[in-house]
Amino acid sequence: MPELAEVEYYRRRWDPGIGGRVVRVRTHPRARIFREVPAAAVRRALGDREFLGSEAHGKQMIFSFGGGLWLGLHLGMSGELAFQPFDGGEGGTGCDPEKHEHLVLDLDGEGAGGPGRLVFRDPRMFGKITLDRCDDDRPPLWWRDLPPGILASGFTCERLDAFLDRFPRTPLKTLLLDQRGFPGVGNWMADEICWRLGVAPRRTAPELNREQREKLRRVVRQVCRSALDVIAEDWGTPPDSWLFPHRWEDGGHCPRCGRELSRGKLRGRTTCWCEGCQG
DNA sequence: TCCTATGTTGTATG
DNA sequence: ACATACAACATAGG
Numbered sequence: 177m178p179e180l181a182e183v184e185y186y187r188r189r190w191d192p193g194i195g196g197r198v199v200r201v202r203t204h205p206r207a208r209i210f211r212e213v214p215a216a217a218v219r220r221a222l223g224d225r226e227f228l229g230s231e232a233h234g235k236q237m238i239f240s241f242g243g244g245l246w247l248g249l250h251l252g253m254s255g256e257l258a259f260q261p262f263d264g265g266e267g268g269t270g271c272d273p274e275k276h277e278h279l280v281l282d283l284d285g286e287g288a289g290g291p292g293r294l295v296f297r298d299p300r301m302f303g304k305i306t307l308d309r310c311d312d313d314r315p316p317l318w319w320r321d322l323p324p325g326i327l328a329s330g331f332t333c334e335r336l337d338a339f340l341d342r343f344p345r346t347p348l349k350t351l352l353l354d355q356r357g358f359p360g361v362g363n364w365m366a367d368e369i370c371w372r373l374g375v376a377p378r379r380t381a382p383e384l385n386r387e388q389r390e391k392l393r394r395v396v397r398q399v400c401r402s403a404l405d406v407i408a409e410d411w412g413t414p415p416d417s418w419l420f421p422h423r424w425e426d427g428g429h430c431p432r433c434g435r436e437l438s439r440g441k442l443r444g445r446t447t448c449w450c451e452g453c454q455g
Numbered sequence: 456t457c458c459t460a461t462g463t464t465g466t467a468t469g
Numbered sequence: 470a471c472a473t474a475c476a477a478c479a480t481a482g483g
């Protein structure tokens with residue numbers, strides 16, 4: 177599920193736990209989620225730590241637990257985060273994590289949301305957990321080395337041009353899905369960007385003129401910003417004027433020209449576009 | 456039974 | 470070394 181805006185939405189789900197201390201860590205030890213760090217190491221490291229805060233960058237998230245300890249999370253295809261307050265009846269003892277709840281951190285009542293648990297669930301287990309111990313208070317190197325965010329000042333024309341020119345035979349939509357160039361863009365955002373640009377997803381970088389390249393930079397940023405506006409706070413629904421609500425199944429119509437939308441596979445990914453607007 | 460799914464990675468080939 | 474293309478990962482739902 178999660179692209180940039182959905183990742184930001186889920187990151188905020190854990191905010192009520194900020195300031196809380198981890199009183200119990202539960203894991204599903206054999207989950208693929210823990211392929212980078214064994215579940216036992218995660219349990220050992222996070223126990224009795226204070227949850228200080230978090231950041232998102234594209235589809236990556238990092239959670240600070242003080243003393244140079246950082247928990248990295250990627251939601252893969254089906255990951256979700258939630259904060260579950262302990263309500264009266266159930267108490268803090270709780271039951272075992274449910275089938276797809278791979279990491280559960282029980283917190284004491286010091287956080288803004290009171291006592292409760294931080295939950296990471298991911299049925300398909302394409303998600304990933306990492307753990308870093310740093311000597312200073314800075315986040316780990318892999319985090320600092322992430323490519324410039326699309327809304328950051330480092331996302332320049334020059335950078336965009338260089339990236340486009342590097343892959344002259346790769347379809348534009350496939351380029352948009354490359355996290356080195358467009359961190360946070362996923363399948364629906366890539367279709368939305370091509371549609372707003374007015375360029376068919378199969379077109380390649382050499383087919384874009386100067387004007388289209390500049391428009392691409394504007395459109396990529398616009399889609400990121402408005403997706404965050406609509407989704408990050410409360411998972412709102414994008415309006416009918418976007419391609420988004422029309423692209424999910426056959427028979428949808430272009431909200432700009434009314435023509436029936438085309439759907440197909442591009443490099444293994446479902447792709448939706450308008451022959452009229454993106455010929 | 457077969458198809459789909461908002462993602463990434465390893466591997467083979469040029 | 471780099472660019473390109475695809476299978477594989479694991480699960481649920483239509």
